[in-house]
Amino acid sequence: MKIVRSIEEMRAQLRGQNRTAFVPTMGNLHEGHLSLMRLARQHGDPVVASIFVNPLQFGPNEDFEKYPRTLEADIQKLQKENVYVLFAPTVHDMYPQPQEYRVHPPHTLGNMLEGEFRPGFFHGVCTVVMKLMSCVQPRVAVFGKKDYQQLMIVRQMCAQFALPIDVVGAETVRDVDGLALSSRNRYLSPAERAEAPGLYRLLNRIRDEVLGGQRDLKSIEFKAFRALAERGWVPDYVSIRKRSDLQPPGACASVDEPLVVTAAAKLGATRLIDNLEI
Numbered sequence: 001m002k003i004v005r006s007i008e009e010m011r012a013q014l015r016g017q018n019r020t021a022f023v024p025t026m027g028n029l030h031e032g033h034l035s036l037m038r039l040a041r042q043h044g045d046p047v048v049a050s051i052f053v054n055p056l057q058f059g060p061n062e063d064f065e066k067y068p069r070t071l072e073a074d075i076q077k078l079q080k081e082n083v084y085v086l087f088a089p090t091v092h093d094m095y096p097q098p099q100e101y102r103v104h105p106p107h108t109l110g111n112m113l114e115g116e117f118r119p120g121f122f123h124g125v126c127t128v129v130m131k132l133m134s135c136v137q138p139r140v141a142v143f144g145k146k147d148y149q150q151l152m153i154v155r156q157m158c159a160q161f162a163l164p165i166d167v168v169g170a171e172t173v174r175d176v177d178g179l180a181l182s183s184r185n186r187y188l189s190p191a192e193r194a195e196a197p198g199l200y201r202l203l204n205r206i207r208d209e210v211l212g213g214q215r216d217l218k219s220i221e222f223k224a225f226r227a228l229a230e231r232g233w234v235p236d237y238v239s240i241r242k243r244s245d246l247q248p249p250g251a252c253a254s255v256d257e258p259l260v261v262t263a264a265a266k267l268g269a270t271r272l273i274d275n276l277e278i
């Protein structure tokens with residue numbers, strides 16, 4: 001595996017390739033990321049990964065400085081997955097000058113759910129993903145469904161900018177007890193780790209209620225929010241949305257409308273997100 005830092009080297013390594021499958025990450029790789037590499041391999045060749053902790057997508061009170069950086073261990077894992085090139089730029093390689101041109105997702109999609117609680121997050125994500133895509137020029141890019149809203153925003157960004165890139169969504173990888181794998185799980189204390197799968201159990205309960213015919217979605221959301229709070233979580237949202245555009249289904253949505261329930265909540269100092277298609 002070649003490890004490259006600069007955009008120029010990256011371009012040189014991939015010259016002439018037209019079936020590249022790309023997996024952007026922020027590192028601290030776990031089985032969830034490795035499943036993205038495997039899916040990428042099914043969609044293209046060579047597989048290129050990036051590791052870049054992108055300062056533009058962290059708010060002033062978020063964990064940019066303390067975000068886990070484990071490059072050596074990550075390299076070992078990627079080598080085993082036969083990744084061809086790892087692009088691991090420094091902040092200076094990626095943003096040699098302040099990044100003044102940015103990509104702003106539409107208000108309706110970018111400022112709700114995660115965007116409401118992490119203002120500017122999706123501007124940072126879209127800007128770095130656009131720049132990474134411009135460096136790597138993949139034919140396919142793989143993103144995890146765990147970040148459901150991110151996947152949708154990136155997919156629509158590629159469509160609106162007519163980028164010739166298929167954005168593929170990968171299923172969430174979970175621990176045996178249901179907790180979605182995330183780099184942030186390592187911040188959980190043992191007691192919090194024991195409680196954490198409760199979020200996924202709650203999403204399953206919500207799915208069962210909706211599939212069981214309960215149509216008062218607001219009341220389901222409210223009860224779920226309260227249940228989390230009673231167990232010591234600090235929920236940001238528990239929200240049932242249309243899968244097609246992530247808007248609330250509204251009173252006249254058809255019963256067949258494909259839905260997804262999304263949630264974000266803090267357990268101690270750690271903010272977890274998860275979702276489940278209904």
Ligand code: PAF
Nearest residue numbers: 024025026054125128147
């Ligand atoms: O999901 C992530 O890890 C990041 O948001 C991404 C897509 C690599 C952009 O920094």
